[in-house]
Amino acid sequence: MTDFPIDWRAVVDEAIRRRKEEGFTQRQLALIAGVSVPTVNSFEQGETGLQFERVILILEALGLFLRPSAPDSLGAFVHKARRRWEELASSLPENHPARQPFGHSEYAYAIQGIRTPGLRVLRKALADLSSHSGLAPFWIPPRREAHIEPETDIMEYWAAEGNANQHILDAANSDFWQLDGEGQVYLQRGYQEDGRGNLEPGTIFDLTSPIRRTAEFLLFAAGTARLFGGDSKAGIHLTARYTGLEGRTLLSWTQPLLRIALEQHHRARTSRVDLDIVTDVGAVESDLVSLTETFLVPLYERFDGYRLPTDLVAAQIRELPNR
Structure with missing residues (x-):
């Protein structure tokens, strides 16, 4: 016993x-x-x-x-961010779209080897970086809309705050993100495919959106590292989670002309996948296509073993701003 x-x-x-x-x-x-x-x-x-x-x-x-992890690890930061979103979402009506009832994506990163100047300066620097680079993995709103939680020293923004019965009409516009003083970032976003007026929510999964989002996050993390004195060896830890996948069919929804890349239906057989990669600024700047493809392999494998073509990844990355 x-x-x-x-x-x-x-x-x-x-x-x-x-x-x-x-x-x-x-x-x-x-x-x-x-x-x-x-x-x-x-x-x-x-x-x-x-x-x-x-x-x-x-x-x-x-x-x-709580899975074992160091107190200051990215995993612990992500866990707390998820709990915070659940706390906020519990105030909404049961069927409110900002609850993201058909699933969502999460992206988070941490940067090693840099010293950040504090939340307020960091927020402005990231907003400027987004404006100058054209990359916008998440929207940094006016200061009054993104506030700092004094007990945790974390800045957060929730699109549904104050809009529970007004502006949030679909899950795609219900972003929640957090930023801490170490430069760690967490974003949770509903699927654009589940937006109002589109196909039946929970039925399709866009072929190319994860490629662009992953590349944007890697580039944004590398740009942040450079902004605060990081060299090519500054480490980047990127994680992601996709939920609500089971039963969705892979489809080139945002770029219909790419449907020729899918010769047959590929349907997800599991509901969730977790993605993780540890790299550095130099690798992001020199080998973004390979990093993005490697990171996303487990996601696309959920769709009846679909293999993401390298040429497709490269083409999507070339279309990003300033590439």
Whole structure:
């Protein structure tokens, strides 16, 4: 017998209590955790035959499990940012589009080897960098709309704040981001494909958007490093998460003429994927195509093993501003 027995029913009951406290339905929890609705239902019924990793994903989504990591790591920063978004979103009506009910993407990065000048100066510098470079992986609004949380020394912006029943008409316009004094950035964004007036939400996944977004984030991180004295060896750690993938079909939606690149239907068979790469400024500046392609391989593999063509990655990156 183990010296640390687990009261499974107590764990399940606490998870159910936390889910209801956060205002999540089983479907919403499944999307956040990256598991199926039947898995959440089975867990809440107290079944003990579930895969351990799926149980961990559910508990992690509810803030009841934190994977081991250094206190100042990017992983810890991302975890806290997710919890903050969940806290904010819980104030919205259940079916509000800013809850991103059909899934979302998350991107985050940390830069090693630089010294940042504090949040307010950093915010202005990033806004200027975005303006001068033409790269805009996330929108940096006027100062009054992005505020600093005094207890955490983190600047955040949530597009739905104050607009719960007004301007946010679809998930694509419900950005949430955080920026800390070390220059770490987190962005959560609903899918443009799920926007109002498009095809049925949750049914398609754009072929090229992840390419451009990944390249933009890598370039923006490298530009930030250079801005604050980093050399070519300054490290960049980029992570991403895509949720709500299961059942979506890969489609060149934003660039219809590229549909010839897809000779057959490719449908996602799993709900979530996590992406991660550690590189440096020099590699971003000299080998962006390879880095972007490598980073995205696990995402596209979810779509019936689709292999992302290198030529397509290169073509999309050439279309970015100032490339």
